Amino acid sequence: MKKSLSLLLCLALVATMTAGCSGSSTSSDNSDVIKVGVFEPLTGANASGGELELEGVQLANKLRPEVLGKKVELVVADNKSDKAEATTAAARLIEKDKVCAILGSWGSSLSMAAGDIVKSNKIPAIALSATNPQVTLGNDYYFRVCFLDPFQGTVMANYAYKTLGAKKVAIVQEVSNDYSVGLAKFFTDAFAKLSGDSNAIVSTGNYNTGDQDFNGILTNIKATNPDVIFAPGNYTESALLIKQARALGITCPIIGGDTWETNEFITVGGADVEGAVMSTFFDDTNPPTEAGKTFVAEYKKLYPDRQNIPAVTALGYDGYMMLMDAIERAGSADPQAIRDALATTTNFEGATGVITINANGDAEKNSAIVKVVKDGKFTYLDTVTITQ
């Protein structure tokens, strides 16, 4: 009841906001600041992920506070980990704050929710760690700096089949999350292709964002006795899921995707997430570029107590720096000019690697980092490069 009520209110808000916009100019050419929107979940189920990306953007902003002789001002909007709220937050950034570009959001579903708004208002947006293909597909205004799920699914299927020698796999996916469902599907396809066995997936369990009890699904999975469990999904839910799996006596490896790499995954999961393996974007102990080395050094200066640098923070940094590069090449803060410059980004040196934007608006990346939780830390395991 409460949910539908708030949904209704959100819809009403969005409706009034979009009704109010009639081709009003969003350009900030005349002022001496350039406003960049940062669109992230800062409260709710995905808050930790949003905060990590925001830290990367803010660090980059600190290092490069000006472009074209104007000050860059970050306008942060909280999308509350909620798809309905995400459209409102994006609309607010464009209509009220008149930003010339948007960075974010953590979470493919949240980014996709803003897709139509950036497209119809012709404001360029850069997804930082949203890996689902749908984020940029058919949208000329959404770009991204990370790799995509078909690639990530292949990386993890390779890991499961070749490194772990798995023959039977169980999948647990967060059905309300496009990222999780998409990644699970790409993993399934890749695994079937690798093993030549279309029945290799012995069990599939679904849950919803915010669920805390997974005992039912896991008891089913235990009965099918898989060699490995692939469980891409939000970090808290995944940590609880792994805890409950271990308590039920499931001992097989449990592997997942990039969203696991947050502190909360380890604090909530405790000793039970030891050995959990995930694919991610960046390894701070071995930055691939000079820009990466600068980023690591600056991050350590800013947060001397932190043990490792989350990959999504590095992507936040890359997104901001790539945008600055585009604004400089465009020579103006006009959204359309920025979009055109972003679309022609070639060999831009980011912290996570060299970025070239392809016709879909995606960064062409063909290598991923595999990390494992060891002694309560995300530890580098392998770099996987796959040439399509």
Next chain:
Amino acid sequence: MVVGMTLSTFLQQLINGLSLGSLYALIAIGYTMVYGILKLINFAHGDIFMMAAYFAYFGISVFFLPWYVTFIITIILTMLLGAGIERMAYRPLREAPKTSLLISAIGVSFLLENLATYLFSGKPQAFPEFPAMTTPIFVGGLSIQPVSIVIPIVAFFLMTVLLFIINKTKVGMAMRAVSVDYDTAKLMGIKIDNVISSTFAIGSGLAAVGALLWCMKYPSVLPLMGVVPGLKCFIAAVIGGIGNVKGAVLGGLILGFSEVLMVAFFPSLTGYRDAVAFIILIIILLFLPNGILGKKQVEKV
């Protein structure tokens, strides 16, 4: 798709259902009590549950108090919070239409959620581990966490205590009197304010116990963690017959077992697990509009 399953898998699912259902039951009792007296659906109940989880988290992980001290403090603080909410948000509206009270309850719910987000951040906190309660015992292929056994015992114990308070004590008699006829009870010299405050305190205390056990089993604490349990336990209370304590326990168990057994028998439908609660609610309300045990007016709190 129905799968064939072994006996041990089925028994394991029954254990899962029992512990989940008993947790729902514990929280549902608090809902039902408040409704029984005030005819008010206390939508803030789930958020009181959430605040209790934070109190316990702070006691153990931030102030390093021993767990038993923390538990006592948590229950007391939550009871005060519940009584405080009644004093601030519901008492001034006692003569107002019931709808105003309901809106006020929703307001309190949002206030608590946003206050918790503001004070404790939107990020999940890890609830401390209780190895004695969570280390599983393996019996012939079955895995049983001690906490899964403790939860139903606590739920039934508290239900008995509550029924005793309601049926055998003076406060309980006053509660029943207020629930039957508010104005007459007042004329008979019953201190209405005290009775209602103690109802809220007891209901919130139950939410606190529910939160402690919940967090032992599912150790993450979030500002919005009370929303879904609150909604489910409200449904459990309605299924059992809102206002009826035994009904709340029955409703909680029905809900817990149905959710888990649906996952067990229809694995492909696991994503619709939350829908089960609503489907059961609709079916039961179609045939028994007052809930399963709701008809016997005498048993109402």
